[in-house]
Amino acid sequence: MGEPNLEAAAENILRAITPTLDPSKHKGQAGKIAVIGGCREYTGAPYFAAITALKIGADLSHVFCTKDAAPVIKSYSPEIIVHPILEESYSVRDEDKKSILDKVLAEVDKWMERFDCLVVGPGLGRDPFLLDCVSEIMKHARQSNVPIVVDGDGLFLVTNCLDLVSGYPLAVLTPNVNEYKRLVQKVLRCEVNDDDAIGQLLSLAQQIGGVTILRKGKCDLITDGETVTSVSIYGSPRRCGGQGDILSGSVAVFTSWARQLVSSSDRNTSISPRNPTMLGCIAASTLLRKAASHAFNVKKRSTLTTDIIEYLGRSLDDISPVS
Numbered sequence: 001m002g003e004p005n006l007e008a009a010a011e012n013i014l015r016a017i018t019p020t021l022d023p024s025k026h027k028g029q030a031g032k033i034a035v036i037g038g039c040r041e042y043t044g045a046p047y048f049a050a051i052t053a054l055k056i057g058a059d060l061s062h063v064f065c066t067k068d069a070a071p072v073i074k075s076y077s078p079e080i081i082v083h084p085i086l087e088e089s090y091s092v093r094d095e096d097k098k099s100i101l102d103k104v105l106a107e108v109d110k111w112m113e114r115f116d117c118l119v120v121g122p123g124l125g126r127d128p129f130l131l132d133c134v135s136e137i138m139k140h141a142r143q144s145n146v147p148i149v150v151d152g153d154g155l156f157l158v159t160n161c162l163d164l165v166s167g168y169p170l171a172v173l174t175p176n177v178n179e180y181k182r183l184v185q186k187v188l189r190c191e192v193n194d195d196d197a198i199g200q201l202l203s204l205a206q207q208i209g210g211v212t213i214l215r216k217g218k219c220d221l222i223t224d225g226e227t228v229t230s231v232s233i234y235g236s237p238r239r240c241g242g243q244g245d246i247l248s249g250s251v252a253v254f255t256s257w258a259r260q261l262v263s264s265s266d267r268n269t270s271i272s273p274r275n276p277t278m279l280g281c282i283a284a285s286t287l288l289r290k291a292a293s294h295a296f297n298v299k300k301r302s303t304l305t306t307d308i309i310e311y312l313g314r315s316l317d318d319i320s321p322v323s
């Protein structure tokens, strides 16, 4: 894994896709992100993804979560817009499921067209009824051409229902070791083979119809089924939970920015690769690693995800200064 010739020109990409801060821009133009996640068990993960989006520079960050999780997430931060709309099976009677699903979809649809990217899965849990609702949300996002970053329990859902992302070029999957293993077993019907890590990753992305995959690990490997890139700059030896959630929130913002860059004619778009989801993954992985490294230098063994989040702004400014 991580042959040097695969290493992305990561800092150049990060610099190229980060938009300038311009007084003529209005609120929303730097990005509107929605995280679908947060249930009785997990409230940290959706918060980490949503606050990361804001700390990097998005203008608005929403979380769509269960009713139990919402007050908790709101209490972490007044910056995040929290929608307590999802329901788990324990609180829903069978005869009410259809009407609740319709209500959830109507609520999300009110906002869908405005979102630049969805992050599906951080702290979502695996409740079957909740996952049915999230499947429908993903179908609507796809119809509206909204990019979808799939992480955590979103990958559990997608691995069992590949049609949700298959053939959708704006889908990004960000599996960790376990999530990658489950994807390989399901799609390629074999075990992970690190002697052919690149070939296997390419096959996986191709079999899922050209989605982008960021395989997390000591070296992050990124592919859209055509090219493979790696990001292995030094990060941190601390493996505290939540770093993947920072990553998924970052991928959402950078993918939105890369889409703007690639579609605009007035900016230099000679960067490579050209695929905005690839660019978003490379930038996000680079920024997370830089921030983790800064945090670890100060906090050492006590480094936590919240510490890393505090270094996102400085790490981005080191590479792409505001003036």
Ligand SMILES: NC(=O)C1=CN([C@@H]2O[C@H](COP(=O)(O)OP(=O)(O)OC[C@H]3O[C@@H](n4cnc5c(N)ncnc54)[C@H](OP(=O)(O)O)[C@@H]3O)[C@@H](O)[C@H]2O)[C@@H](O)CC1
Pocket (backbone or CB within 6 Å): 041, 042, 043, 044, 045, 046, 121, 122, 123, 124, 125, 151, 152, 153, 176, 177, 178, 179, 241, 242, 244, 245
């Ligand atoms: N604060 C919060 O709210 C957070 C909530 N989160 C949310 O939790 C949900 C489930 O996500 P997940 O990542 O815990 O589940 P999964 O991938 O099954 O891993 C579980 C177990 O796999 C193992 N394992 C892990 N890495 C390994 C490795 N390299 N090599 C070998 N084994 C390895 C390890 O098991 P152990 O070592 O304990 O046996 C680990 O405990 C999801 O919604 C996510 O978003 C998180 O985002 C964190 C912050």
Ligand SMILES: Nc1ncnc2c1ncn2[C@@H]1O[C@H](COP(=O)(O)OP(=O)(O)OP(=O)(O)O)[C@@H](O)[C@H]1O
Pocket (backbone or CB within 6 Å): 152, 175, 176, 177, 216, 217, 218, 219, 220, 235, 236, 239, 240, 241, 242, 243, 244, 245, 246, 247, 285, 288, 289
């Ligand atoms: N062994 C490692 N060495 C250096 N960096 C790593 C290592 N493993 C993971 N990372 C980095 O940490 C980030 C998060 O990866 P990780 O595998 O911890 O995700 P995760 O399990 O989904 O996290 P979360 O706890 O948020 O669910 C990745 O972008 C990767 O860059």
Ligand SMILES: [Mg+2]
Pocket (backbone or CB within 6 Å): 151, 152, 176, 244, 245
């Ligand atoms: Mg994770």
